[in-house]
Structures are given as C-alpha cells and as structure tokens.
Amino acid sequence: MNNICRCCGDEVNPKRWELGYKVCLFCGEELAHQISKSHTIAPLNKSNYYYIHDPQTLKELNPKRTT
Secondary structure (H helix, E strand, O other): OOOEOOOOOOEOOHHHHHOOOOOOHHHHHHHHHHHHHHOEEEEOOOOOEEEEOOHHHHHHHOOOOOO
C-alpha cells in the first residue's frame, strides 16, 4: 500500500493510514492549527453555544460593544 502524505509527500505511518488519516503527523498538526484559528465557539447568555467563523459576528454579539 502506498501511504503518501497528501501535503508534503512523506510516508504516513501505516497505523495512522488505517485510521483514515491521509496526511502525516506534522502536516496534520499544521492543518489543525489553521482550522482552530479560523473559528471559535461562544456561549450566549441564557442560551446555547454559538459557532462563529466571522470575527465581526462575535463583535456584534457583545451587548457592551463600543464600536
């Protein structure tokens, strides 16, 4: 079986490949950091959690905002 990383072309650990990961550990970590920087989850007062992917939306949810 050809366990080649989709990002860098290095070999992916066979156990990792069996779990369904198609990128090496280093590239997977880099991708996870990029994703975590692009969104967040904010709790709303007396409500549920809200998935936010736009920083402007987060500013609009703040009732005490000044700008």
